[in-house]
Amino acid sequence: xxxxxxxxxxxxxGMNPDWPxxxxxxxxxxxSPNLLQYWQILVRRRLIxxxxxxxxVIFGFVVTLLSSPQYTARTQVEISREQxxxxxxxxxxxxxxxxxxxxxxxxxxxxxxxxxxERVARKLQLGSNNELFxxxxxxxxxxxxxxxxxxxxxxxxQKAIGLLLKHIxxxxxxxxRLVNITYTSQSPVLSAKIANTWVQAFITASMDRQFASxxxxxxxxxxxxxxxxxxxxxxxxxxxxxxxxRDIVTLDSTRDQDGRTSSxxxxxxxxxxxxxxxxxxxxxxxxxxxxxxxSEAAENSPEALTNPAITQMRARRVELxxxxxxxxxxFEPGYPAARAVxxxxxxxxxxxxxxxxxxxxxxxxxxxxxxxxxxSLEQQVxxxxxxxxxxxxxxxxxNIYQRDADTNRQLYDALLQRYKEIGVAGTVGASxxxxxxxxxxxxxxxxxxxxxxxxLALLIGLALSAITVFALEQIDEGIRSPEDVKKYFGASLLGxxxxxxxxxxxxxxxxxxxxxxxxxxxxxxxxxATNHGLPRSMSVSSTRPGEGKTTSAVALAATIARTGxxxxxxxxxxxxxxxxxxxxxxxxxxxxxxxxxxxSVGNFIKETGRPGLHVITSGPLPPxxxxxxxxxxxxxxxxxxxxxxxxVVIDAPPVxxxxxxxxxxxxxxxxxxxxxAEKSSRRAARAALQRLEAFSSHVFGVIxxxxxxxxxxxxxxxxxxxxxxxxxxVKDEDVELSGPRA
Numbered sequence: 001x002x003x004x005x006x007x008x009x010x011x012x013x014g015m016n017p018d019w020p021x022x023x024x025x026x027x028x029x030x031x032s033p034n035l036l037q038y039w040q041i042l043v044r045r046r047l048i049x050x051x052x053x054x055x056x057v058i059f060g061f062v063v064t065l066l067s068s069p070q071y072t073a074r075t076q077v078e079i080s081r082e083q084x085x086x087x088x089x090x091x092x093x094x095x096x097x098x099x100x101x102x103x104x105x106x107x108x109x110x111x112x113x114x115x116x117x118e119r120v121a122r123k124l125q126l127g128s129n130n131e132l133f134x135x136x137x138x139x140x141x142x143x144x145x146x147x148x149x150x151x152x153x154x155x156x157x158q159k160a161i162g163l164l165l166k167h168i169x170x171x172x173x174x175x176x177r178l179v180n181i182t183y184t185s186q187s188p189v190l191s192a193k194i195a196n197t198w199v200q201a202f203i204t205a206s207m208d209r210q211f212a213s214x215x216x217x218x219x220x221x222x223x224x225x226x227x228x229x230x231x232x233x234x235x236x237x238x239x240x241x242x243x244x245x246r247d248i249v250t251l252d253s254t255r256d257q258d259g260r261t262s263s264x265x266x267x268x269x270x271x272x273x274x275x276x277x278x279x280x281x282x283x284x285x286x287x288x289x290x291x292x293x294x295s296e297a298a299e300n301s302p303e304a305l306t307n308p309a310i311t312q313m314r315a316r317r318v319e320l321x322x323x324x325x326x327x328x329x330x331f332e333p334g335y336p337a338a339r340a341v342x343x344x345x346x347x348x349x350x351x352x353x354x355x356x357x358x359x360x361x362x363x364x365x366x367x368x369x370x371x372x373x374x375x376s377l378e379q380q381v382x383x384x385x386x387x388x389x390x391x392x393x394x395x396x397x398x399n400i401y402q403r404d405a406d407t408n409r410q411l412y413d414a415l416l417q418r419y420k421e422i423g424v425a426g427t428v429g430a431s432x433x434x435x436x437x438x439x440x441x442x443x444x445x446x447x448x449x450x451x452x453x454x455x456l457a458l459l460i461g462l463a464l465s466a467i468t469v470f471a472l473e474q475i476d477e478g479i480r481s482p483e484d485v486k487k488y489f490g491a492s493l494l495g496x497x498x499x500x501x502x503x504x505x506x507x508x509x510x511x512x513x514x515x516x517x518x519x520x521x522x523x524x525x526x527x528x529a530t531n532h533g534l535p536r537s538m539s540v541s542s543t544r545p546g547e548g549k550t551t552s553a554v555a556l557a558a559t560i561a562r563t564g565x566x567x568x569x570x571x572x573x574x575x576x577x578x579x580x581x582x583x584x585x586x587x588x589x590x591x592x593x594x595x596x597x598x599x600s601v602g603n604f605i606k607e608t609g610r611p612g613l614h615v616i617t618s619g620p621l622p623p624x625x626x627x628x629x630x631x632x633x634x635x636x637x638x639x640x641x642x643x644x645x646x647x648v649v650i651d652a653p654p655v656x657x658x659x660x661x662x663x664x665x666x667x668x669x670x671x672x673x674x675x676x677a678e679k680s681s682r683r684a685a686r687a688a689l690q691r692l693e694a695f696s697s698h699v700f701g702v703i704x705x706x707x708x709x710x711x712x713x714x715x716x717x718x719x720x721x722x723x724x725x726x727x728x729x730v731k732d733e734d735v736e737l738s739g740p741r742a
Contacts, residue, residue, distance in 0.1 A: 044480070044678075045469045052468060053461035060457025061450075068137060069445035072184040073191035075199050076437040078177050079107050108170050111181065111202055117164040118157075119201045120194065126164075127157030135187035136163050168198065178436060188442045195439035203433045221419040228415060232408040239401035248398055271384055279377040286370035310355050317348040478678035479685075485675075485702050488682050489689055492701035494672065495522040497548065497555075499706045504551050505582060508558055519555040522672075522703055523563075526556075529700045530669060534560065534647065537638050537668040538700065539572065541652040541661040543688040547676035548705035550578050553651040556672070561612035565646040568605060568614045572664045573653040574625040577618035583608045590619025594637055595628040601640055614645070625653075629663040638667050655688035665697025672700050677707040 042049065081103060110116065126132040128148070133140045140156065148156070164183075171180040183195045242248075320341055327338040479485065485493040497518045500507055507515040527534045540553035550573075557569040570591055571579035580587040585606045594601055594616070605614050622628055641648045650668060652661040665671045671692055675685050692699055 040480075041469060041473060045465075045472065048468060048472070049462075049465040052465040053458065056457045056461030056464065057454060060453045060460075064448045064450050064453040067448040068186050070184050070186060070447040071188035071191050071442040071444075072182050072446035073188065073195040073439040073442055074180055074182045074437075075195045075435065075439040076178055076180050077199055077202075078434045078436050079104065079179060080177060080432040080434070104172065108172060108179070110205075111170045111179070111198075112165065112168065114161065114165065116198070116201055116205055117161045117168070119205060120164060120197050121157055121160045123201060124193065124197055126160040127153055131187070131190060132160050132163060132185075135185040135190045136167065137186065138163065164194065168194075183439075184446065192439040192441045199433075199435055203431055203435075206433060207431055218419060221415055225412065225415050225419060228408060228412040232405065232412050235401060235405040235408050239398065239405050242398055242401055269388055275377060275381050275384055279374065279381050282370060282374040282377050286367065286374045288370075310352055310359075313348050313352050313355070317345055317352070320345045320348065478680060479675055479682070479704055480678060484682075485704065489686055489702065491673070491689065491699060494525050494701035494703045495519070496677075496707045497552065497703060497705040499677075499708045504548075505554060505558075508555055511562070515555070516559070519552070519559045523556060523559045526672075526700060535669040535700065536642055536646065537648040537650075538670055538672055539650040539652040539661070539664045539668045540672045540674060541665070541688075541692075542654050542674035542676075543656055543680055543684045544654050545576065547654075547674050547680060549654070549674045550582055550651050552672070552674050552703055552705060553649055554579070554582050557647075557649040558610055558613055560647050560649075561610060564612065566612050566614075566644075567647045567649060568616060568641050568645045570616045570641075570648065570650045571618040572629075572650040572660065574618045574622055574628070575653055575658070575660070577621075579615065579651050580617040583615050585615060585617060587617040587619065590617035591637075592619035592622045592625075592628065594619075595631070595633050596622070597633075601637060602644075626659045626663065629660050634664065635667040655691055656684060662692055662695030662697055665692055666695060670698040670700040673702045675702055675704050677704050679706070 121127055130140055138159075140159075167184050169180075169182045169184070171182065172178075173180065181195055181198055183191045183198065185191045185194075324338060324341040324345060327335065327341060331338050333339065333342070479488075485491055495518055497504070498514045500515055504515045507513040508519070510516060511520075523534070526538075529535055538556075540549055540556065542549040553569060557567045561567045569579065571577050571587075572591065573579075574592050577587060577590075580590075585608065589604055591604070594604055598604075601616075604616050604619070606617065608615050628634075638648050638650075648668070650664055652664040652671070655661045661671075673685075673689060673692070689699060
């Protein structure tokens with residue numbers, strides 16, 4: 001009937017010299033399943049849990065009934081990542097900025113910003129009237145109106161802003177660009193008005209921020225443009241002045257797509273190009289004149305062949321030669337007509353010779369002129385080359401000035417273009433926020449919701465009860481399971497005694513009762529405590545009074561006597577004796593008389609009315625019980641009683657605060673220690689056991705008393721989960737929680 005294991009070995013060794021630390025020994029392994037342990041805790045603390053839950057539910061019900069109806073207005077907006085580019089001009093914001101993961105979180109935070117609430121409060125003039133305060137049930141001492149002082153108006157406005165921020169709710173719709181903006185108050189009209197105004201104020205604030213950033217950018221660009229304009233003018237002036245001083249005359253220039261001057265033509269390079277071309281022509285003319293001068297005869301030269309005069313004279317001579325030949329056919333050469341024709345032919349030959357001489361002279365003159373022209377052009381080209389070389393040397397510095405001017409011009413043009421674009425983009429007023437649904441005046445209240453509030457109160461009650469139970473379990477040092485005896489004390493568990501409604505001694509009369517079975521199980525285990533079987537002498541003690549020490553002593557003695565043994569029980573508690581009341585005998589004389597020197601021990605033994613069981617009461621209360629027990633007299637009395645009885649059981653006083661129990665433990669074979677379930681402190685019990693061990697008292701084991709099995713689904717009850725069918729179970733409401741007292 002008990003729930004111990006390896007008891008013979010444990011009982012033989014007595015108390016473990018290595019006391020386990022609080023919370024369990026190093027090698028200890030709990031055998032209780034966690035879920036069953038939790039269930040056991042719930043069963044044990046069920047009244048506390050039910051009380052907390054019921055109180056919370058009732059509180060939630062009362063609060064719901066007393067709460068004013070709340071109306072929630074909702075407006076829905078769409079927040080796009082990219083702004084609408086109406087002008088097709090890039091604004092200040094980057095096109096990829098909307099792709100950042102924090103974009104929407106930034107928008108949600110802006111929707112809950114203090115500045116936005118301040119804008120709404122001022123637009124609706126909520127600080128100047130009591131509409132908002134009345135809608136939230138806030139008492140405002142100062143009335144609204146234009147007669148308010150600035151300090152009062154500012155204070156009311158701050159209070160109104162706090163109410164707005166407290167009751168506005170931003171609810172993003174998952175996996176979408178939509179956001180619900182809700183406002184809750186006791187006024188449905190005001191809720192709708194504030195929800196719509198909140199959205200409009202947010203759109204206006206976004207555009208104001210955009211315009212403000214544009215204005216700042218334009219102001220910055222204006223300053224930069226003014227500075228660049230001066231630098232550009234100075235760099236261009238430097239280039240022109242340097243070109244003038246160095247006689248660099250630029251005829252034309254071109255710029256590439258980046259705005260840099262890529263090529264230039266100066267006057268010197270243009271003149272050199274023209275003179276070089278003329279020199280080439282003159283050189284060609286000179287070569288041609290030179291070739292004509294000495295290469296061919298005058299009459300066959302191209303000039304002679306193409307000369308009109310020579311051509312006419314040659315034709316006339318041909319005619320005259322033909323006439324002369326005809327005349328010679330008929331007449332002699334001296335014939336006057338023939339002689340006249342001959343003279344004309346000779347005159348033409350002279351004229352043609354003279355003309356050919358002139359042609360030869362003209363060739364020579366042309367050659368001379370070509371040579372002179374070529375040399376003149378060569379000199380001019382050489383002069384221009386020298387001038388151009390000098391200009392090329394000067395153009396290095398000139399190009400530096402020109403590049404500086406080009407760079408400044410590029411920067412100036414870019415900033416000017418950006419300045420114009422920002423001006424256009426900043427004045428359009430496009431927004432990336434669009435209203436999807438305006439807030440409508442709600443017709444039904446959104447709160448309080450009875451079912452939701454009750455469910456919430458239930459959850460809060462369960463949470464509070466869990467916290468309370470956890471705290472109680474942490475501060476509770478009582479014994480709650482069989483494993484706790486070994487876990488916290490390192491002692492053997494002799495058995496568990498159930499909590500009963502009436503006097504447990506009455507149940508002992510029935511050998512099949514749970515109490516009788518429990519103590520019989522303890523007696524059976526004690527039979528393995530010594531080499532000779534059941535200890536012949538033992539004392540029963542506890543940490544403090546009221547743990548069932550006296551009841552256990554009487555029950556053990558009665559159980560042993562029931563087996564046919566003769567047992568005498570002594571009341572060793574000479575400070576607060578109670579054994580005589582349990583057994584219904586007188587207490588005029590007893591153990592105290594024996595200890596002071598009365599040797600007639602048999603005169604103090606009384607009948608108990610139970611077969612085999614006798615008792616020696618405590619007798620008169622001595623001035624100092626510790627002095628009587630500290631002598632060897634008690635040990636002699638025990639030895640003398642063992643000559644006549646099989647077993648001696650001593651009901652010892654509690655251990656803590658007294659030296660009696662350890663002294664009694666030295667006079668017997670061992671001590672049976674009593675611990676009340678769930679009531680005794682583990683620390684106090686451990687200290688008591690350690691004190692007994694310090695006095696060299698052998699502890700047989702621990703009996704856990706007053707175990708309420710109706711509160712344990714596991715633990716103590718697993719040893720008594722069955723019965724004999726005689727109705728030994730006790731209902732919880734019939735159990736007297738105080739239990740029997742020692």
